[in-house]
Amino acid sequence: xxxxxxxxxxxxxxxxxxxxxxxxxHTLLLRIADDIESxxxxxxxxxxxxxxxxxxxxxxxxxxxxxRLVLEGQLPDLARFYPSVGGTLDPDQTWTAxxxxxxxxxxHLSLPxxxxxxxxxxxxxxxxxxxxxARSTPLPLRLLEIGCSAGLNLRWDRYRxxxxxxxxxxxxxxxxFTNAFTNPPPEFDVPVSISERRGCDLxxxxxxxxxxRLTLLSFIWADQTERFHQISKAIDVARQVPASIARAGxxxxxxxxxxxxxxxxxTVVFHxxxxxxxxxxxxxxxxxxxxxxxxxxxxxxxxxxLSMEPGESETDVHLTLWPGAARRRxxxxxxxxxxxxxxxxxxxxxxxxxx
Numbered sequence: 001x002x003x004x005x006x007x008x009x010x011x012x013x014x015x016x017x018x019x020x021x022x023x024x025x026h027t028l029l030l031r032i033a034d035d036i037e038s039x040x041x042x043x044x045x046x047x048x049x050x051x052x053x054x055x056x057x058x059x060x061x062x063x064x065x066x067x068r069l070v071l072e073g074q075l076p077d078l079a080r081f082y083p084s085v086g087g088t089l090d091p092d093q094t095w096t097a098x099x100x101x102x103x104x105x106x107x108h109l110s111l112p113x114x115x116x117x118x119x120x121x122x123x124x125x126x127x128x129x130x131x132x133x134a135r136s137t138p139l140p141l142r143l144l145e146i147g148c149s150a151g152l153n154l155r156w157d158r159y160r161x162x163x164x165x166x167x168x169x170x171x172x173x174x175x176x177f178t179n180a181f182t183n184p185p186p187e188f189d190v191p192v193s194i195s196e197r198r199g200c201d202l203x204x205x206x207x208x209x210x211x212x213r214l215t216l217l218s219f220i221w222a223d224q225t226e227r228f229h230q231i232s233k234a235i236d237v238a239r240q241v242p243a244s245i246a247r248a249g250x251x252x253x254x255x256x257x258x259x260x261x262x263x264x265x266x267t268v269v270f271h272x273x274x275x276x277x278x279x280x281x282x283x284x285x286x287x288x289x290x291x292x293x294x295x296x297x298x299x300x301x302x303x304x305x306l307s308m309e310p311g312e313s314e315t316d317v318h319l320t321l322w323p324g325a326a327r328r329r330x331x332x333x334x335x336x337x338x339x340x341x342x343x344x345x346x347x348x349x350x351x352x353x354x355x
Contacts, residue, residue, distance in 0.1 A: 001050045003043060006058070007033040013059040017221065020335060024083070024223035027091040028098060029059055041099060045106050055277045057115045060219065065111045066101065068218035075101045084222040114203055114277075117219045118152035120159065120234040121227070121337030122272040122308055124180035127161055127168070128331050128342050129306040129319045131190045133268055136321060137302055140195035142265040144257055146250040146286070147274035148199030150207040150216055151243045152234045157192050158241050159234070161185075174233040181340045195265050197243035200253035204245040207238040227336065250274070251285045258293035261301035272308040273315070273335065294322035308333065 014029035035042040081094040159175040168188040317331040
């Protein structure tokens with residue numbers, strides 16, 4: 001991308017930050033875009049990355065790199081304006097401090113290769129699907145997550161979901177979601193047993209290390225303190241609940257994991273905001289692999305596919321149950337997992353034949 005194209009891409013991301021409630025990043029990205037078009041310091045830093053593919057989300061990688069330095073205590077002047085470390089928002093002073101920090105670190109600023117987020121609130125959007133799967137079969141769930149980053153969402157059952165009509169999950173969990181549903185929530189009287197937690201990612205993060213913790217926190221938008229503290233608590237949960245994360249692409253990993261049915265468990269393949277980063281051929285391949293595995297599924301070895309991906313306005317949550325089920329939308333939700341609107345879901349138990 002040339003300067004003008006990069007500036008436009010940054011302004012597009014700026015719009016998303018505004019819609020998703022980050023005035024800090026909205027303001028910074030506006031200033032960064034202007035600085036790029038005037039061949040300023042931001043352009044000098046980002047020019048070597050200007051040919052990176054759009055899916056790499058260069059604007060968020062740039063802000064993530066700066067946020068990490070703030071979290072590491074290397075930018076105390078900028079930290080005064082970053083709420084994630086106790087700072088106070090001040091758009092004009094923040095930009096001045098941002099440029100000063102960039103001047104100090106421009107020559108050795110290391111941008112991460114990809115954006116790695118584990119938005120644990122997305123578990124609220126996925127919860128109706130997980131509970132529907134558990135309701136439909138008496139078998140324990142074998143969880144397989146693609147694009148799982150650090151695998152925080154593989155621990156979804158160790159979080160607490162509370163509404164004014166009931167609650168589900170670990171009552172002692174430090175991760176508590178309240179009022180995430182905009183309509184009556186799903187029936188919560190569903191027991192869930194997890195037999196296995198596995199995931200894959202091209203660049204997995206180990207949440208048990210300090211480096212992994214800082215990497216995850218750096219990608220949280222610095223003025224969204226609720227998300228920031230929630231991720232911190234989810235990292236604590238992950239350190240207590242084991243999960244196996246493979247460094248692998250989704251296609252080859254799914255082909256291996258789904259090669260043969262696994263009797264005695266309900267295999268659940270799930271993902272949230274992953275397809276956005278894949279090309280058309282890769283998305284088609286994943287759909288094909290799941291369909292082929294679904295054709296091999298039985299009542300003793302069922303398969304479910306649960307996804308949360310961009311829809312018309314926000315995100316759509318879809319669920320397929322095999323053997324014999326059609327894919328259907330079961331909920332919509334905001335990109336960060338809130339405002340979950342559950343659709344009517346009348347799926348039959350997997351032990352019964354399906355037309």
